[in-house]
Amino acid sequence: MTNKTISQFIPNASELIYGCMGLGGGWNNNPITKADINQAHTVVEAALENNINYFDHADIYTFGKAEQVFGEVLKTRTDRDKLIIQSKCGIRFEDEHGPKRYDLSGQWIEHSVNKSLAQLKTDYLDVLILHRPDPLMCPQEIASTYKKLKSQGKVRFLGVSNMQQHQIKAIQHALSEPLILNQVEMSLLKNDWVEEGIYAGNAQGANINFTPGLVEFCQxxxxxxxxxxxxxxxxxxxxxxxxxxxxxxxxxxxxxxxxAQYSTSAEAIVLAWLNRHPANIQSVIGTTNTARIKACAQVSKIQLTAAHWYALYESVKGCELP
Known part of the structure; x- marks a missing residue:
């Protein structure tokens, strides 16, 4: 079980999250098949066998099919209360009304939640995540819609994704309870979130694409x-x-x-690099390979030394620190 920040809200949340974007048979308009459903059963079982009970979705993943096949799995289970399910809303693909766009209007949020619940075959989401910042979003409208969905028992908590602290503050100011998470691209390879701190006040960091102070703000x-x-x-x-x-x-x-030195998997080393940071980062893994799911779970048994953390960071940078 996790010692992450999320545990203050969801005590039984696992340290790792299984990301369901790879389920459903791909980003195409083909209908889901028995093989797609069987794959979903297999990866869910593999996740649970490795103490991963937290599942990440979005209404758009494989054009809705990821939620659909997960729903086929969920309807055969009796342990919904032991699973943590989150889904995202707010991205709309091009349609007859306009181009690809972000939509965090109350109407679209409510529509997306109802669609996700139907596809997932569940009565509630543990966490609803606002997928991308919508320049036209109204924090008061978001807050009102969330309050309505929560009062209906459809959503337990609210989070955001890919947002900087000023956007988070604007939404939080309108809410009567805290936003509980922010999902951002973070890895050993995509490490601007580390770089912007290291290169603060250094001209070499002028082109780093990350919001200064976001990690510390969330902490x-x-x-x-x-x-x-x-x-x-x-x-x-x-x-x-x-x-x-x-x-x-x-x-x-x-x-x-x-x-080899830690007697663990390569996947565990990569994830341990994130774990070593004091921000208590919770990793989302998206592999559909059951052996890799097991390999990822080994991260709970190791902690990198600071020297090894820096060695990995410097190696992927391709140069020494300033």
Missing amino acids: HEKIQLQAWGSLCQGLFSGADITGAETRIKNTHQLVQSLA
Whole structure:
């Protein structure tokens, strides 16, 4: 079980989250098949066998099919109360009304929640996440809609994704209870969230694409940071890196070496790099390979030394610190 910030709201939440974006048969208009449903059964069982009871969805994942196949799994189970299910809303693809856009209007949030509940075959979401910041969003409207959905028993908690602290503050100001999480791309490879602190006041950091102070803000406000993309698309744990940059190949070798030193998996080393940070980051893993799910779960048994954390960071940077 987790010692993450999320435990103040959801005490039984697992340390890792299983991300369901890969379920449902792919980003196409093909109907779900028996094989897709069987795959969902298999990965859910693998997650639970490895003490992962937290599942991450979005209404758009594989055009809704990810939620649909998960719903087929859920309707066969009697342990819904032991599972943590979160889903995201707010991204709309191009349709007859307009181009791809973000929509955090009350009407669309309510529509998305009802659709997700129907697809997931559950009565409630443990967490509703606002998927992307909508420049046209009205915090008071979001708050009113959330209050309505919560009073109806459809949503327990509210979180955000891909937002900076000023957007979070604007929404939080309209709410009568705290936002509990912010899901952001964070990994050994996508490490701007570390870089912006290290290069503060340094001209070399002028082009870093991360919001200064977001990590510290979330720590201070006790907002759980969740990391999507945490496994770096497998670059350091099995993906083909034949044509990769030297720094990627070197980091791959270092990850393998540390895995042997810690008697663990390469996946666990990559995730342990996130875990070592005091922000209590909760990683979302999206592999559908059951062996890799098991390999990821080994992260709970290790803690990197500071020297090894810096060695990985410097290796993936491809140069020493300033």
